[in-house]
Amino acid sequence: MSEVILNDVSKIYAGGVTAVDKINLQIKDKEFMVLVGPSGCGKSTTLRMIAGLEDISAGIAKIADRVINDVPPKNRDIAMVFQNYALYPHMSVYENMAFGLKLHKISKNDIDRRVREAAEILSMQNYLDRKPKALSGGQRQRVALGRAIVRKPSVFLFDEPLSNLDAKMRVQMRTEISKLHHRLETTMIYVTHDQTEAMTLGDRICVMKDGLIQQVDSPLNIYERPANVFVAGFIGTPPMNFIRGRLCGHKESFHFISDNGIDIPLPESWNVKLSSHAEKAAVFGIRPEDIGSEHAESVPDAPSLNCQIEVIEPMGSETYIYFNLGGSACIAKVDAHRRIKVGDSLKLPLLMSKAHLFDAETEKIIL
Amino acid sequence: MIRKKTIYENLTAWLYLLPNLSGFLLFSMIPVIFAVILSFFKWDVFNSPEFVGLQNFRNLLGWTYSDGQIIFNDPDFWKYLYNTLFLMMGIPLNMLAALCIAMLLNRKMKGISFFRTVFYLPSICAGVAVYMLWACLYNPEYGIINTVLGFVGIEGPGWLTEYEWSKPSLMLIELWAAMGGTNMLLYLAGLQGISEELYEAAEIDGASGFQKFWHITVPMLAPTNFFIFVMSVIGGFQGGFDAAFILTQGGPAGSTTTLSYYIYNHAFEWFNMGYAATISLVLFAIVMLVTIINWCFGGKNECV
Numbered sequence: 001m002s003e004v005i006l007n008d009v010s011k012i013y014a015g016g017v018t019a020v021d022k023i024n025l026q027i028k029d030k031e032f033m034v035l036v037g038p039s040g041c042g043k044s045t046t047l048r049m050i051a052g053l054e055d056i057s058a059g060i061a062k063i064a065d066r067v068i069n070d071v072p073p074k075n076r077d078i079a080m081v082f083q084n085y086a087l088y089p090h091m092s093v094y095e096n097m098a099f100g101l102k103l104h105k106i107s108k109n110d111i112d113r114r115v116r117e118a119a120e121i122l123s124m125q126n127y128l129d130r131k132p133k134a135l136s137g138g139q140r141q142r143v144a145l146g147r148a149i150v151r152k153p154s155v156f157l158f159d160e161p162l163s164n165l166d167a168k169m170r171v172q173m174r175t176e177i178s179k180l181h182h183r184l185e186t187t188m189i190y191v192t193h194d195q196t197e198a199m200t201l202g203d204r205i206c207v208m209k210d211g212l213i214q215q216v217d218s219p220l221n222i223y224e225r226p227a228n229v230f231v232a233g234f235i236g237t238p239p240m241n242f243i244r245g246r247l248c249g250h251k252e253s254f255h256f257i258s259d260n261g262i263d264i265p266l267p268e269s270w271n272v273k274l275s276s277h278a279e280k281a282a283v284f285g286i287r288p289e290d291i292g293s294e295h296a297e298s299v300p301d302a303p304s305l306n307c308q309i310e311v312i313e314p315m316g317s318e319t320y321i322y323f324n325l326g327g328s329a330c331i332a333k334v335d336a337h338r339r340i341k342v343g344d345s346l347k348l349p350l351l352m353s354k355a356h357l358f359d360a361e362t363e364k365i366i367l
Numbered sequence: 368m369i370r371k372k373t374i375y376e377n378l379t380a381w382l383y384l385l386p387n388l389s390g391f392l393l394f395s396m397i398p399v400i401f402a403v404i405l406s407f408f409k410w411d412v413f414n415s416p417e418f419v420g421l422q423n424f425r426n427l428l429g430w431t432y433s434d435g436q437i438i439f440n441d442p443d444f445w446k447y448l449y450n451t452l453f454l455m456m457g458i459p460l461n462m463l464a465a466l467c468i469a470m471l472l473n474r475k476m477k478g479i480s481f482f483r484t485v486f487y488l489p490s491i492c493a494g495v496a497v498y499m500l501w502a503c504l505y506n507p508e509y510g511i512i513n514t515v516l517g518f519v520g521i522e523g524p525g526w527l528t529e530y531e532w533s534k535p536s537l538m539l540i541e542l543w544a545a546m547g548g549t550n551m552l553l554y555l556a557g558l559q560g561i562s563e564e565l566y567e568a569a570e571i572d573g574a575s576g577f578q579k580f581w582h583i584t585v586p587m588l589a590p591t592n593f594f595i596f597v598m599s600v601i602g603g604f605q606g607g608f609d610a611a612f613i614l615t616q617g618g619p620a621g622s623t624t625t626l627s628y629y630i631y632n633h634a635f636e637w638f639n640m641g642y643a644a645t646i647s648l649v650l651f652a653i654v655m656l657v658t659i660i661n662w663c664f665g666g667k668n669e670c671v
């Protein structure tokens with residue numbers, strides 16, 4: 001069992017800057033947990049506290065039921081892959097992978113076996129004698145992975161390992177890491193600011209902002225049921241559209257009236273939950289693929305938005321259209337073959353079953 | 368048209384190069400050529416130079432074999448070459464001390480800039496002042512070193528006046544000057560160029576403090592080490608003049624005379640300009656040879 005538990009863990013730097021504020025997180029054995037958030041949200045600091053590279057200012061961290069607050073990194077049974085690979089430039093690929101094992105006084109035969117096994121998994125058998133400078137970025141990151149694999153740790157830690165790779169290599173390495181997780185069946189904690197990596201790799205995603213956890217859930221749940229405006233806006237490309245306004249109506253019929261007067265009738269099924277928010281300021285949120293899509297058009301009596309196209313971005317499989325809705329910049333993802341041009345006026349139906357409503361004051365989700 | 372433009376561009380380039388080039392020619396190239404020519408002459412400055420062919424080289428490097436013994440034509444030259452090499456034995460220790468100080472000054476602590484400045488101060492002090500200070504410290508009667516030794520019942524030697532102690536005393540001064548000097552700065556720059564992530568990776572790999580130093584710091588500093596070693600060796604062959612001139616005048620019994628001081632003596636004390644030029648050329652050849660050997664063997668250690 002290599003469960004990782006953080007109880008009220010904080011990191012406060014000298015000078016009183018709080019990087020991580022009393023976070024609670026339970027990462028299950030063999031789980032792939034992704035910590036995601038913008039720069040400065042505390043995700044890397046959290047990972048480094050788990051690794052033992054940063055002291056824990058307050059709270060308790062446990063790995064496999066053992067409190068690790070004062071345990072040195074080498075005794076935590078972890079391995080870490082760094083953003084800049086952190087390969088020893090004076091050592092060959094083989095020596096890089098074998099270094100940690102040598103320090104742990106593993107026998108030469110065992111080291112050789114483990115290094116060659118890892119090299120095979122990562123298709124690096126032919127590069128074992130090379131120095132890191134003679135490798136490409138992707139190959140270097142494979143060596144960094146190999147160095148972690150050979151240790152056979154209870155927990156793998158990844159600190160933005162794909163950030164330095166080009167887009168194509170990033171996609172390739174992403175699938176390799178995913179395969180590796182299935183093959184090794186080990187707990188993995190992965191830090192990234194890239195929400196696509198988070199969505200594609202994680203069993204669960206932990207979204208962080210300003211040192212606080214915003215939401216922990218499966219990728220699909222986070223996408224479909226974001227806890228607040230931040231999570232809704234951070235996860236998803238292009239991001240969710242937000243329209244600020246007010247919730248009007250009474251028990252049987254609610255409308256969202258935007259600040260500039262756009263009236264969106266809300267589904268009857270929402271009435272119960274909306275009754276306590278009547279006449280309050282709210283934020284209406286809807287993802288680009290739920291505006292003007294075929295699915296939205298197939299729903300009878302769906303409310304719609306009247307808009308004038310400002311920018312068109314053909315993506316091949318679909319087309320993004322940008323328009324302004326009374327001061328709010330909005331994006332819709334429509335069929336790639338739809339015949340439209342900049343300046344056209346459109347009536348775009350909204351798929352209300354996928355729409356969200358947030359409390360404008362707390363920014364938490366209402367529906 | 369094209370030809371005109373090329374001439375104009377060349378002229379502009381030469382004009383840009385002129386200030387540096389004229390300085391180089393005047394103060395480096397011409398004196399070197401003059402020294403090479405002079406080494407074939409006998410010249411006492413006051414009379415016209417007399418061409419002597421390779422006589423100066425024979426006098427300097429030649430030897431005779433008599434009664435089973437090699438008798439050098441100029442035994443002083445070999446003695447002073449030995450002195451120079453002896454003083455250079457301090458180079459590894461100087462480098463180690465500079466590295467230790469650099470590692471201390473590379474720590475993240477309050478007031479580190481102050482300490483860095485303090486340790487570099489000796490390098491910006493006038494050499495004469497520093498040597499005069501050491502002359503006071505080494506003074507056998509009222510110097511602080513012998514006074515302190517006297518407290519514990521040891522009668523200190525004449526540091527600069529006794530044959531056995533003069534060379535080690537100069538080596539100690541060199542060690543003091545080297546540990547906080549330019550070498551320390553180079554090591555500090557080298558240490559700061561090592562990525563913190565490498566140490567973190569090694570820590571997670573299970574390396575202790577010493578193992579991190581041995582497996583990360585030392586190999587990562589190999590290029591800096593090599594550069595400092597080569598420059599120290601070159602400086603070592605050319606060094607020893609200031610200390611000998613100010614502190615010992617090459618004594619006692621020539622024990623602190625180095626090749627550079629020997630050249631000075633021949634040129635400006637005894638007015639053997641041709642012979643001084645010959646020693647300079649031989650010294651140049653030695654430095655060149657040792658540097659080539661260094662490059663051949665040490666240059667391969669570069670790793671990054």
